[in-house]
Amino acid sequence: MTLLRSERFPAVLLLAAAALGLLIANLPVGPAVLHASEVHLTLPWADLSLSHWVSDGLLAIFFFGVAVELQYELTSGELSSVRKAIQPAIAAAGGVLVPILIYLLIAGADPATRDGWPIATATDIAFALGVLAVFGRGLPSPVRVFLLALAIIDDLVGIVLIAVLFATDLDLGLLAIAVVLVVVFGALSRVEPEHRGARIAVIALMIVLAVAAWLLVLQSGVHATIAGVLLGFAVRQGAGLRTRHVLEPWINGAILPLFAFVAALVVIPQVSPSELSPALWAVWIALPVGKLIGIVVFGWLALRIRPRGVPRAEHTPILNLPDLIAAGALGGVGFTVSLLLAKLAFAEDPAIRDQSILGVLGGSLTALVVCAVVVSLRARHYRLIAASS
Template sequence: MKLLRSERFPAVLLLAAAALGLLFANLPFGPAVLDLSHAHLAIPGTPLDLSLAHWVSDGLLAIFFFGVAVELQYELTTGELSSVRKALQPAIAAAGGVIVPIAVFLLFAGGDPATRDGWPVPTATDIAFALGVLAVFGKGLPSPVRIFLLALAIIDDIVGIVFIAVLFAHDVDLGLLAIGIVLVVVFAVLSRLDAGSRGARVAIVAAMIVVAVAAWVFVLLSGVHATIAGVLLGLAVQQSPGMRARHVLEPWINGAILPLFAFVAALVVIPQVRPSELSPALWGILVALPVGKILGITLFGWLAMRMRPRGTAPTIALPDLVAAGTLGGIGFTVSLLLANLAYAESDAIRDQAILGVLGGSLIALVLSGVIVSLRARHHRLNAASS
């Protein structure tokens, strides 16, 4: 369990799962694996009838987003984003890390109506991978740099969640959504009950699980993407039991849910075509993730440092901002989900967009490993000579 709570091993596991999914899809038995992922599994007596792939992306991934939202709640209330002073610089840098990748993507794919809807895909940062790279290569980086990188990744998570909630809700049934929200409120109330005995605590936890599942069902049926239920529940739960739940769920999220999602999402057949015949969506994402993120985060982060009011966090050197930009280009988990949602109507474009996410994230991963290592070595040498 300790290994699955670390920052390094889950990132390696996630990358291995995606590589395995891509490999399986392109082996002779690949079509059978793809067919299995598309097989439907219904729950008798309910309107729930999803493919295995959607049980993973709509169901299991909601648990991941619950954990993300619990962490967001902590950071927004008592952590690194709890005041405007703390959040200002990483928020400006994160804005650049969203705006510039969108612009880069549209340069490649904006002229094609079939591909332009994928503009949200290169805006995400995979916080698990970013922290993994920091853990492996970032020994010696000063605390302000680490805090800035963490805050930047968290703000990116918020942006990704907003995009999922706003852009990919279709034919929303407001009545069912209202029931889901009421259940979220009930969940919040239950998390705040003062249980005197162990039996009462067990009963409350059991009731919270039942209510959470019901809230997920109603949000799913309402037409809003079901992962938003996990976000709402994570933001609504009282912080103390929420952090305990996140601690319990963390090994399962890192060791099973995210690798399974990465495997399923990466089940893509590599097209046997000339590079000129590939979709603009692939090229847009492939370039926008590493290049757009580096340019956006570095430029906007530098402007934020120049404009910072007195009393805000210390200035971060330009090379450290570049390191932050390379880490931001590792889109992976949320980018894979956004690619699936943006191109849900076109399997061919979706598959190429996923290849763009995997390729762009891999480029950013290699770049970030090199640049973070160099910056960490620079700071270690400075510390040793001072």
């Protein structure tokens, strides 16, 4: 379990699962595996394919953990004040806007691919911190703090995009009932019975409410992972953090690798590069290039902005330009949320969906290589400074 709570191993496991999915999809056994992933498993009030049980069901647990972390950071952590949040927020805005611009410049002219602009807006915190753990020995803590805040804001942007852009046939009645159940769930999380039996009963009732809320959100037309987000924001912080700690090995060791495997079950098109969809190239370029440019340029400007009322000495920039470049390179690893956004953006066009997924994998791998080199160089720089002092 300790290994699955580390920063290095889950990132390696996630990459290996995606590579395995892509490999199997392009072997002779690939069509049978792809067919199996689309077999429907029908339960009361839910009829989903196996791949959708992963992306709509299990991934809701991942988003619950993300929301719990967001709640903590917004109230007690790195985003709990304007002074702390303003700089990574502006850098994150650049890391969202510039990739969107690059995507639209490459693929926006074609109505068939235009809707893929949200795909390159995400940063995968697990991968980014994994790269820091492997290559960043010696980096100062401000780089990690800045990256963490940046990725958390990116997660929030991704959540909003999923909720707003990919709702279909919205049923406000079911959604309202789901919200009521989430409120009751949050209220129960603040109840602390003295007796063990009562505590178990409360936990069991909370689980029932969580599953019911998920089913209602699923049926309401909003993407079902948003149920996990709502529950994560509603739960009492202490209870949420304890639950996230319990779930973390399962999220890192099973849920995310399984999602990466299923999402990467994509057949590589046997065509010339000129025949590939613009969506593939747009995502591939927007992730490593757009994220790097957006985060560095906006972050450089943000680090020189002094919020009103904050003493200048307190606002001394925490990152110089080379460190900011390292953080920007790390931000280009989109992966988990980008894969989900690709599946949602082109749900009605499997061919473009698969090519955009290849763009996510290629762009994230490119960003991984770039950030590994940049981070290694910056870490070596700081280790030399430490050795000479």
